[in-house]
Every structure is written in structure tokens, then in C-alpha cells.
Amino acid sequence: MTTIFCAIDTPDLPKALMLAKSLYGTGVSLKLGLEFFTACGADGVRAVQAVTERPIFLDLKLHDIPHTVAATLRVLRGLSVGYVTVHTSGGLAMLQAAQDAVEGDLKLLGVTVLTSLREADLSDIGWQDDSQAVVKRLAGLAHTAGLYGVVCSGLEASMLRDVYPGLKRVVPGIRPTGSDHGDQQRVLTPQDAVAAGADYLVIGRPITQAADPRAAAVDAVTNLQLPS
Ligand code: C5P
Numbered sequence: 001m002t003t004i005f006c007a008i009d010t011p012d013l014p015k016a017l018m019l020a021k022s023l024y025g026t027g028v029s030l031k032l033g034l035e036f037f038t039a040c041g042a043d044g045v046r047a048v049q050a051v052t053e054r055p056i057f058l059d060l061k062l063h064d065i066p067h068t069v070a071a072t073l074r075v076l077r078g079l080s081v082g083y084v085t086v087h088t089s090g091g092l093a094m095l096q097a098a099q100d101a102v103e104g105d106l107k108l109l110g111v112t113v114l115t116s117l118r119e120a121d122l123s124d125i126g127w128q129d130d131s132q133a134v135v136k137r138l139a140g141l142a143h144t145a146g147l148y149g150v151v152c153s154g155l156e157a158s159m160l161r162d163v164y165p166g167l168k169r170v171v172p173g174i175r176p177t178g179s180d181h182g183d184q185q186r187v188l189t190p191q192d193a194v195a196a197g198a199d200y201l202v203i204g205r206p207i208t209q210a211a212d213p214r215a216a217a218v219d220a221v222t223n224l225q226l227p228s
Pocket of ligand 1: 115
């Protein structure tokens with residue numbers, strides 16, 4: 001069963017709470033990211049937790065030395081969120097330290113290649129392989145470290161389903177047909193991403209910037225025939 005996370009990307013706590021309340025009961029879960037956390041901190045996360053019935057995805061994309069990432073995750077245990085992201089390009093030792101630091105129900109997700117990057121951007125960074133090969137290699141590190149899942153684009157999801165079937169696939173860069181791509185490059189429609197093997201979809205602006213975010217969330221759930 002696929003789960004949809006709505007990316008609540010705002011520095012404004014009242015706005016985040018309004019969005020969270022409007023999505024209550026739709027079957028859509030909430031993702032809070034760097035912008036929200038930088039502005040509103042742990043208290044902001046607790047405030048949003050109070051208005052959702054579902055585990056929160058805290059998308060901090062941690063990327064630092066193993067000691068620092070592990071120490072940060074130990075602090076985050078106090079927040080009782082459901083999912084946290086770390087960058088797989090932090091390397092195997094960092095991913096293992098991160099996984100060792102989590103307890104209870106907290107699930108670690110490894111970001112592979114950001115969905116905003118095109119093939120040309122990969123070579124600028126110094127990655128000579130194409131995105132399929134880079135994602136496969138980075139997902140291998142997540143698999144070895146025992147992470148719950150990886151974040152990838154829909155274009156790599158079916159390859160990862162074959163190579164690492166035990167790793168959950170979280171897919172951002174979701175754009176319903178006809179919607180604005182914004183800064184996303186490696187995009188798929190919700191239906192195509194699910195068909196490609198996405199276990200979780202991350203949908204931000206197509207819901208949060210819709211004239212009626214609740215209706216957009218209900219549409220996404222209905223179109224994929226998910227339970228609310
Ligand atoms: O749908 P929209 O592009 O607005 O949502 C993008 C969200 O997904 C943002 O919160 C972004 O941080 C997150 N994300 C991403 N690409 C990744 C990982 C997370 O776009 N590889």
C-alpha cells in the first residue's frame with residue numbers, strides 16, 4: 001500500500017498548522033523539512049504532531065561525520081517522529097552510525113540523488129556514472145547499513161525494486177499531468193511512480209499551492225485508490 005506524504009515547506013508555523021489541519025483525515029501524511037525546522041524548531045514539530053493522526057516524516061537530510069549524525073539522531077529520538085532522512089553520500093560509516101543511533105519506531109531513509117539534479121549536474125559534482133548507476137550504488141550503502149528505505153526519483157524506483165526489494169522506495173518529484181515542475185527535473189506522475197514501485201510518494205507544491213489543498217490531497221488519494 002502506497003503512502004502519500006505532503007511536504008509542508010514553509011517557515012510559518014500558523015500556515016503549517018492550517019495546512020496540517022486541512023489534511024487531517026484525508027489519508028495523507030505530513031513531511032516537515034529544513035525550512036520549517038530551521039524556523040520553528042522542535043517545538044514546531046511538536047505543534048504539528050498534535051494536529052495529525054499519522055507519524056511525521058522529518059526530512060532533515062543529515063550529512064556530516066558519523067559522530068555528529070549519530071549524536072543528532074540521538075537528540076531527535078526525543079521528538080518521536082516516524083521517519084528521518086540522511087544523505088547516503090555521507091558514506092557507509094556514517095550510515096551505520098546513524099542506524100546504530102536510532103531506536104524504537106524511527107525509520108531511517110537514505111537520500112540517493114536529489115530529484116532536482118539532471119544528468120549534467122551529476123558530472124558537475126564529479127559523479128561520472130548516470131543517475132541509475134549512482135542511485136544503485138548509493139542504495140547499496142543504505143542496504144548494507146540496514147536502513148529502512150531510500151529516497152529516489154520514480155525513474156529509478158523499478159530498478160531498485162529489482163535490486164534491493166527489501167528497501168522501501170520514497171519518491172519525490174511527483175507532478176500530476178499538466179502541473180508545474182518548478183525546480184524538479186526527474187519527475188513522474190503519481191500513477192506512474194506507484195507503477196514503478198514507489199512505496200511512499202512525496203507531493204509538496206501540487207497540494208500546498210493548490211487553491212484547495214484538502215481537495216488536492218483527496219484527489220491524490222482517490223486517484224491512487226488509497227484508503228483515507
Ligand atoms: O512536490 P514538491 O517538489 O513541492 O516537493 C518536494 C519536497 O520533496 C521538498 O520538501 C524536498 O525537500 C523533498 N525532496 C526532494 N527530492 C529529494 C528528497 C526530498 O524534492 N531527493
